Amino acid sequence: KHIVTLNMSEEKGGCGECTSCQACKTSCIANQKCENKNA
Amino acid sequence: MIHQYKMNGYNIVLDVYSASVHVTDDLAYDAIHLLDEGKSVDEARKELAEMYKDASAEDIDDTFSDIQELKDNGKLFTEDIYEKAAGYLKKQTTVVKALCLLVAHTCNLNCSYCFASQGKFKGDEGLMTFETAKRAIDFLVENSGNRRNLEVDFFGGEPLVNFDVCKKTVEYARSIEKEHNKNFRFTLTTNGVNVTDEVIEWANKECYNVVLSLDGRKEVNDRFRVNRAGQGSYDRIVPNFQKFVKARGDKAYYMRGTFSHYNTDFTKDIFHMADDLGFTELSMEPVVTDGKSPSTLTEEDLPVLYEQYEILAKDMLRREKDGKPITFYHYMIDLEHGPCVYKRVSGCGSGTEYMAVTAWGDLYPCHQFVNDPEYKLGNVFDGVDRTDLVDTFKECNVYSRPECKKCWARMYCAGGCSANALHATGDIKGVYEYGCKLFRKRMECALMMKVAEAEMAQEQENEAE
Numbered sequence: 001k002h003i004v005t006l007n008m009s010e011e012k013g014g015c016g017e018c019t020s021c022q023a024c025k026t027s028c029i030a031n032q033k034c035e036n037k038n039a
Numbered sequence: 040m041i042h043q044y045k046m047n048g049y050n051i052v053l054d055v056y057s058a059s060v061h062v063t064d065d066l067a068y069d070a071i072h073l074l075d076e077g078k079s080v081d082e083a084r085k086e087l088a089e090m091y092k093d094a095s096a097e098d099i100d101d102t103f104s105d106i107q108e109l110k111d112n113g114k115l116f117t118e119d120i121y122e123k124a125a126g127y128l129k130k131q132t133t134v135v136k137a138l139c140l141l142v143a144h145t146c147n148l149n150c151s152y153c154f155a156s157q158g159k160f161k162g163d164e165g166l167m168t169f170e171t172a173k174r175a176i177d178f179l180v181e182n183s184g185n186r187r188n189l190e191v192d193f194f195g196g197e198p199l200v201n202f203d204v205c206k207k208t209v210e211y212a213r214s215i216e217k218e219h220n221k222n223f224r225f226t227l228t229t230n231g232v233n234v235t236d237e238v239i240e241w242a243n244k245e246c247y248n249v250v251l252s253l254d255g256r257k258e259v260n261d262r263f264r265v266n267r268a269g270q271g272s273y274d275r276i277v278p279n280f281q282k283f284v285k286a287r288g289d290k291a292y293y294m295r296g297t298f299s300h301y302n303t304d305f306t307k308d309i310f311h312m313a314d315d316l317g318f319t320e321l322s323m324e325p326v327v328t329d330g331k332s333p334s335t336l337t338e339e340d341l342p343v344l345y346e347q348y349e350i351l352a353k354d355m356l357r358r359e360k361d362g363k364p365i366t367f368y369h370y371m372i373d374l375e376h377g378p379c380v381y382k383r384v385s386g387c388g389s390g391t392e393y394m395a396v397t398a399w400g401d402l403y404p405c406h407q408f409v410n411d412p413e414y415k416l417g418n419v420f421d422g423v424d425r426t427d428l429v430d431t432f433k434e435c436n437v438y439s440r441p442e443c444k445k446c447w448a449r450m451y452c453a454g455g456c457s458a459n460a461l462h463a464t465g466d467i468k469g470v471y472e473y474g475c476k477l478f479r480k481r482m483e484c485a486l487m488m489k490v491a492e493a494e495m496a497q498e499q500e501n502e503a504e
Contacts, residue, residue: 002067002102003052005114006060006493007374014381017188019137019393030369030451030482034376035188 041075041116042447043068046487047353053486055447056121059114060374062490066091070102074116121450124384125438133391133433134184138175139406142167142204143196144398147232148272150263152299152334154327158196160397160410166201167398171419172208175396178419180219190247192226194395194406199233209245226250228295230264231276231283239286248291251280255296255308255323262301263334277316284318293368294318299326299334303343306351313358313365322368325477327407327459336473345480352484356491370485372451383437386453390416390432404432407458432457435468442470448479 015036040055050068052061063071069090073083080103087099109115144165146158158164179189191212193205205227212223224247229238231251242249253276254260261271284292294312298305305323312318325344328335336344351367358364377383387393390404397409400419408414417423437443437454455478459471 002064003105003109004062004493005109006062006489007058014379016134016136016186016392018378018382019190019388030372030377030485034379034382036379 040119040445040447041071043072043075044483046349046483047491049487049490051483051486051490052115053447054109054115054117055450056117056119057114058374058377058450059109060486060489061109061115062493066094066098067102067105070099070106071115074106121380121384122438124380125436133388133429134186135179135182135392135394136186136188137190137192137388137393138179139192139194139393139395140167140172140175140198140208141195141395141397141406141409142172142193142198142208143200145200146195146197146230147200147266148197148230149265149267149269152263152297152326152328152332154407155196155409162410165398167204167396167400169204169207169211171396171398171400172204173211174400175419176208176212176215178396178422180215180221182422183221187220188222188224190224190226192228194228197230197232198227199229199238202233202238206241209241213245224248228252230272231279232266232272234276234279234283239283242283243287243290246290248293249283249287250293250295250322251283253277253280253294253296253312254298255302255305256311259302259308260296263297263299280318281316291320293320293322296321296323297326298323299328300336300340301334303336303340304347305344306347306354309351309365309367310354319365320368321365325474327462329462338473341473341476344477348477348480348484352488356488356495359492360495369481370488372482372485372489374489380450383450383453385436387456389457390435391429404428405458407456408461431467439468440470442472442475446475446479448475448482451482452478 018035042053042055044051050063050065052063052068052071054061066087070083070087073086078086084099084103088094106115144158144160144163149157183189198205209225216223225245226248227242227246228250229252231253254264257273260273264272266272296308298308302308309321309323312321325336326334352370355365355367355370393405394416395403395406395409396419397403402416402418402423403409403414404416414428416425416428423429435454435457437449440454443449443454455470455474457467459474460469461467463469463471
């Protein structure tokens with residue numbers, strides 16, 4: 001009644017196919033997407 | 040660990056280690072706060088009854104029952120179970136998957152705030168030869184293990200000063216990607232001066248993303264972004280960028296601006312680019328300086344910047360409602376399919392997965408370390424000889440920085456930028472605290488937008504019924 005939950009890859013992550021530095025270049029990961037189709 | 044804050048009329052609770060985002064009523068918000076302070080359920084229940092005299096015993100019971108249910112489901116007050124991921128990363132053999140190719144150590148603009156000192160990186164001017172670029176591509180393929188997606192950014196200086204080498208490099212990479220089972224993703228970062236029809240056609244065919252440098256309003260852009268004769272670049276680059284973006288269709292691009300002490304009202308620059316120039320994919324970054332420049336952001340600027348980030352978030356929600364959304368790079372959060380925990384712990388991969396290549400083929404941990412002799416890793420012809428440095432960068436993660444221990448945003452920033460840390464504290468394992476403060480504010484705004492968007496979606500669903 002009092003709390004709504006809106007929505008952490010540990011099991012199947014780490015594939016490395018997703019690099020953040022490649023828009024900002026100076027104030028670097030939150031806005032990345034996982035590109036592992038199996039995760 | 041949790042983080043609670045109120046923004047735009049919402050009570051928001053982030054559970055750090057599950058990345059769960061909760062929206063609560065006042066009763067639950069204060070109950071969670073009391074428990075987070077270390078109060079027992081009985082003590083918290085008593086205090087809550089004092090605080091909310093109108094609340095029924097049933098209401099208070101329900102609140103604690105909700106909290107307990109979330110705890111039981113691993114969505115609230117979860118423990119940190121990810122330190123082992125940092126240990127795993129330390130032992131793992133890393134592969135290189137991205138290169139920043141500095142194809143031109145020179146520039147046709149003369150921006151005084153440029154961290155790369157007008158493309159020369161405090162060294163000599165020079166252009167990368169195709170032979171060096173070709174060798175860099177081979178180095179990447181040879182050192183990428185079984186990674187399929189490989190990234191190359193054409194950077195400088197101004198890469199289009201050496202456009203011919205950019206074209207030949209892509210042509211070469213495309214000619215070998217199938218036999219090596221690789222997928223090259225090229226990006227281009229440009230100041231727009233040399234953007235021609237030929238460049239547009241090439242970039243729209245070959246580049247996965249383009250980053251276009253523009254600081255916003257004409258007077259803001261032309262304060263720093265001037266040519267060697269001191270003339271502003273706005274009138275020349277804006278039409279080029281508009282043509283570029285129009286031709287780009289639905290392919291990715293970002294207008295990338297820099298704000299400084301001189302334009303702490305940077306939302307006006309973002310809105311100028313959106314409303315007056317027609318750009319929708321936007322990124323505005325705080326200036327990086329040596330701390331001595333008058334453009335350096337100050338502690339006094341912080342409240343202004345915080346307010347600006349909130350203004351931006353609220354305005355973006357308004358635009359969404361009006362059906363004309365814009366994108367702000369730092370507000371792009373995916374709560375369902377974000378980066379995996381290994382990525383969240385290890386960060387950008389500088390010095391391990393990501394390296395910068397100078398025009399002469401020297402390797403550095405990233406574009407911000409170039410020409411610092413202490414950080415030269417090797418070169419693309421002979422490979423990496425400073426494996427000790429690679430190991431040091433491998434250890435640069437959210438668990439190696441004591442300052443990050445108590446930070447709620449640690450699983451979103453991964454410990455921050457090592458180059459900024461070095462420049463601010465003299466240690467790549469330090470933290471650039473000013474950047475942290477801005478980052479946390481941006482995350483609060485981004486999460487608030489997610490809450491508001493969920494509410495909007497719910498309202499639309501209700502209307503449809």
